Amino acid sequence: MAAQTSVTKRLLLVIVLLTGILAAAVLVALSSGSSREGMGASLAIIFGQEDANTTLETIIWHLRFPRVLLAVLVGATLSLGGLVFQALLRNPLAEPYILGISGGSAIGAIIGIMLGLSRFPGVTFCAFIGSLATLALILVMSSGTTILKKDALLLSGVMVNAFCSAVIMFLVSLTQDARLQNIIFWLMGDLSSADSLTTGILALILIPCFLVLFFFSHAMNLLLVGKETAQTMGLPVKTVTVVLLVLTSLMVSATVSYSGLLGFVGLVMPHLLRLIWGPDHRVLVPACILGGGAYLVVCDLLARTLPQQGEMPAGVITALIGAPVFIFLLKKSRR
Amino acid sequence: MIPPSVKTISFWLVIVLFALFQLSQADAKAVVDQMGRRMTVPDAPERIVALAPSITEIIFALGRQDRLKGVTTYSNYPPEALILPKVGTYIRLDLERIVALNPDLCIATKDGNPKSAADRLTELNIPVYAVNPRDIETVAQAVIEIGGLLNAEEKARDLAEQMHARVQRVKTQVAKTDQRPRVFFQIGVSPIVSIGTDTFINELIVLAGGENIAAGSTAYPRFSREQVLALAPEVIIISSMTRGASFEHIKAEWQSWPKIPAVQNHRIDIVDSDLFDRPSPRLVEALELLVKLIHPELFGNP
Numbered sequence: 001m002a003a004q005t006s007v008t009k010r011l012l013l014v015i016v017l018l019t020g021i022l023a024a025a026v027l028v029a030l031s032s033g034s035s036r037e038g039m040g041a042s043l044a045i046i047f048g049q050e051d052a053n054t055t056l057e058t059i060i061w062h063l064r065f066p067r068v069l070l071a072v073l074v075g076a077t078l079s080l081g082g083l084v085f086q087a088l089l090r091n092p093l094a095e096p097y098i099l100g101i102s103g104g105s106a107i108g109a110i111i112g113i114m115l116g117l118s119r120f121p122g123v124t125f126c127a128f129i130g131s132l133a134t135l136a137l138i139l140v141m142s143s144g145t146t147i148l149k150k151d152a153l154l155l156s157g158v159m160v161n162a163f164c165s166a167v168i169m170f171l172v173s174l175t176q177d178a179r180l181q182n183i184i185f186w187l188m189g190d191l192s193s194a195d196s197l198t199t200g201i202l203a204l205i206l207i208p209c210f211l212v213l214f215f216f217s218h219a220m221n222l223l224l225v226g227k228e229t230a231q232t233m234g235l236p237v238k239t240v241t242v243v244l245l246v247l248t249s250l251m252v253s254a255t256v257s258y259s260g261l262l263g264f265v266g267l268v269m270p271h272l273l274r275l276i277w278g279p280d281h282r283v284l285v286p287a288c289i290l291g292g293g294a295y296l297v298v299c300d301l302l303a304r305t306l307p308q309q310g311e312m313p314a315g316v317i318t319a320l321i322g323a324p325v326f327i328f329l330l331k332k333s334r335r
Numbered sequence: 336m337i338p339p340s341v342k343t344i345s346f347w348l349v350i351v352l353f354a355l356f357q358l359s360q361a362d363a364k365a366v367v368d369q370m371g372r373r374m375t376v377p378d379a380p381e382r383i384v385a386l387a388p389s390i391t392e393i394i395f396a397l398g399r400q401d402r403l404k405g406v407t408t409y410s411n412y413p414p415e416a417l418i419l420p421k422v423g424t425y426i427r428l429d430l431e432r433i434v435a436l437n438p439d440l441c442i443a444t445k446d447g448n449p450k451s452a453a454d455r456l457t458e459l460n461i462p463v464y465a466v467n468p469r470d471i472e473t474v475a476q477a478v479i480e481i482g483g484l485l486n487a488e489e490k491a492r493d494l495a496e497q498m499h500a501r502v503q504r505v506k507t508q509v510a511k512t513d514q515r516p517r518v519f520f521q522i523g524v525s526p527i528v529s530i531g532t533d534t535f536i537n538e539l540i541v542l543a544g545g546e547n548i549a550a551g552s553t554a555y556p557r558f559s560r561e562q563v564l565a566l567a568p569e570v571i572i573i574s575s576m577t578r579g580a581s582f583e584h585i586k587a588e589w590q591s592w593p594k595i596p597a598v599q600n601h602r603i604d605i606v607d608s609d610l611f612d613r614p615s616p617r618l619v620e621a622l623e624l625l626v627k628l629i630h631p632e633l634f635g636n637p
Contacts, residue, residue, distance in 0.1 A: 035435030055437045062459055063431050185427070192427075195455055309408060310423050 011283050018290035022072070025294040029068045029301045030060055034311070067194040071300040071314070072293035073206050074191070074255045075265055079292025080213055082266020083284055084248045087220040088241055091153055092333055093326065095266040096252045099153070100160030102263070104134025105249075105256035106187065107167050112257070114175060119257065120201050127253035134160055135249050189262035189315020191300050202258055209251045210289055216244060217281040224279065262296070262315045264322020269295050271329060366484070369445050369467035370453075376462045379486055380440035384433055386452075387425040387444045389468060391416050392615035393478055394442075396494055397487040405436045412609060412617070428452045434459060442481060444468065444614070468614035470535040471502055471542075471622070478616060494616060501619040502542065505626050508633055509544035516629055518545035519568035519597070522612070524585055527558040535618065536574075536611055543625035545570065564592055570629055571597040574608040604628050 031042030035056075045057050078096060085094035085101075096102045108130025112123035141156040172183055185192075219240050222230040231237050255262075269292040270284065277283050296314070299321070303314040363375045384405040385391040391410040394403050400415065408424045410416045420436060423429035425447050433441065438461055443453050445467040453463040464484060466477035475495040482491020518540050522528050529549035530536045540547045548566045549556055573585055582605045590598050597603055606628075610621045627634055 033431045034429050035431045055434060058459055059431050059434050063434060193451070195458075309421065310427060310429060 007280060007282055010277060010280075011286065014277060014283050014287045015290065018287055018294065022290050022294040022297070025297040025301075026068055026072070029071070029297050030064050032301060032305055033059065033064055034304065035059060062196070066196045066199045067191055067300070068297055070191050070194040070199045070202065070259065071296045073199070073202055074259050074262065075269075075292040075294070075296025075299075076210065076289040077206055077251045077255045077292075078262060078265035079269035079288040079295070080210070080266075080285065081248050081252045083270040083281070083288050084213065084220070084244055085266070086270060087224050087281065088244060089153060090224065092271070093154055093267070093329060095264065096248070097261060097263040097266065098161075098326070099138055099157040100134050100164055101131050101138070101249060101252055102256050102261050103161045103164030103168075105131040105253035106261055107164055107171070108133075108253065109257040110168060110171050110183070114171065119198060124205075124254050124257045127257040128250055131249040131253040131256070132246070134164070135245060139245075185313050186260040188313035189260045189318065190313040191259050191303075192311065193258065198258060202254060205254050206251055209247055210285075212247060213244070214282075214285045216240065217285045220244070220281040220285075221279075224281075260313070260315065263319045264326060265292060265296060265299075265318050267329070268318075268322050268325050271325070366464065368464045369480075370450075370465045372457075372465070374457070374462045374464065376464060376484060377439045380484065382436065382438045382440070383485070384422060384436055384438040384441045385410065386422075386428060386441055386463075387447045387613075388412070388609070389444065389447075389474075389613040389615040390442045390466070390481070391419075392613065392617060393474075393481050394485065396616045397478070397482055397485060397490050399485045399487055402485060404438060405433065412615075430455060430459075434461070440464060440484065442466065442484070470538045470614070471498060471618050474614050474616060474618055475499065477614070498616060498619050502622065505542060505619075505622055508626060509542070509630065511633060512544065512630060514630070515544060515546045516569040517548050517567065517596075518570045518572060518629060519548050519563060519566065521571065521573045521585075522555070522608070523557075524573075524581070527560065527563065528555050529558055530554070531556055535614060539611070539618065539622050539625055540629070542622055543629050545625070545629040560592075564595060567594075567596055569596045569600070569602060571595075571603045572625070572628060573603070573605045574611045602628075 027043070027046065030046055031039045041056060042060055045060055081096040081101075082094070085096065085099060086092055088094075105127040108126035108128065109123050111130075112126030115122070115126075117123050117126065137160060138153070138156055141152065168187065219230075219235055222233055222235050223237065223240070227237050269288055273284055273287045273291055277287060296318070299317040300314040302317050304311045306312065363377055365373065365375050367373050381402055382404045383394065383399075383402050385394055385403060386407060388407060388410040391403065391406045392412055394400060395413050395416065403416075403419060405422045406416050406419045407428070408421050410419070410421075420432070422432045422436070425444070426449065428448065430452065433456065441453075441456055441461055441463045443463050443465045445465045446469070448465070453465060456463045464480075466480055468474040468477040475498050478494050478498075479488075479491050482488050482494075520530055520536055520540060522530060522536075530547070531553045532547070532550045533552070533554055537547050537550060548568055549558070571589060573582065586603050586605075589595065589603055592598060606621070606624060610617055610624070
């Protein structure tokens, strides 16, 4: 019982603290942008103190807000994706991008775009199929007991990624389709396509998934201890594993079809949060949602505001931060 | 005094509303653009953003640059356009900068700008009029359309007539010879890319009395050096994005194949790609330049 209260307490603390950080990140992101309007004026509009400047109001609520919201959703999803894969595959370096799940979704999404399907549900569905295919491949490759499991998983992920990018370049070279003009930006992870409608649809897909994952957070704790232990404690291990993997793939493929490949988000946040609050998934799931959201908002803010002209894909920033973190974690896990 | 009845009040209300409606109508007009989208644009738009370099050129040619408040990154002609606020490239428009300029009209190109960007601006109550310049004739048409939008009808008609007259002059020149040299027009260096039939550069080559050896259904076909050798071009024209600096290098690469007729006769030239890849009124300049390169004999240079 005492343990239960301490979890509730920690959960509350985490939620309050991270909500504060997320809110601060969202405010800064809403009040900065390429039009270089004063931050003070933007804040005044956000808090409803001023209504004279309708242009700035349009910019904040119709251009920046959907994009910031998309960043929150995608960041939360990818962090959760990392958390789930790390728990289920019991590998601290697992992450949708590193495993090749994102790459598989991207192939599906590009095929969907080339078939002329609409972004939702067509392209998202194709991306989902692509992610399931790569997921199956990864599970088959990593299930063998004879090979070193951890490294085999990462290596197969690297190879799946190499194969996926080759297929993507192959598809892109085959077509001169105008719809693929922005493909390079999209492949590097780009949130600029956000508008109210797409962000709304994505929220409708993702938020229920977040809730389900939170519902399964205790199960993830048990799985982390070990499959046999979990089984003896009455957990239907196979069912839970399949549900969690399919759900995560659905979430990741939905974000990939909107914002492309944002690498390493699922690595940086779960590890950071685990470092601070320990390995309890009942705390980590909400922490990943809020913290991952804030992280991608900040990355996208940097991507939007660092270049003098135009912007860079947000995936450039996430990879610049994430890849060194990956190398550090790899070194640490070898010791 | 008898208080006015509800009927009287509503009568006057209707009259006033009707008058207001008429007034608001007087400031705006309904138009249909080249994407078939119906929209209301101001009668005399004052704050215009040009969403492609070609549109910027057209607006300057019409003398309406005082109304131009924003252009795309590579809008470098005329040089005065360089100082105007930039709103991203025509493919990756920075919507926030466009909205911040508070435009009352954006002018886009149908094939160049992404439709999603135009749709989003429309959602934000900024009319986006798309023109569709694909060749000299449709550039002239776009000039007329934009002239109509910007109250420069007469200037636009003059400009279009001049374009037609200059094309006619080139046709007369070319009619003097029945030679049609085989032209290879290179727009990409690595890989080698040329232009197919359905492009305005193909139209320019044909008008200038040349034969486009890359003609075919692919708009921007890729070539290996082997294929170009086999096609034996008599004239090679390079329109390089990278300009000057690497031209000598590209030329040297071709010159290592002396079997190519163009190499034997020293007929490798570079042209300013801005002149050739923008559907702007300067296309006729490009055409006049091309005739001189394809048929130097017509101008007394054997």
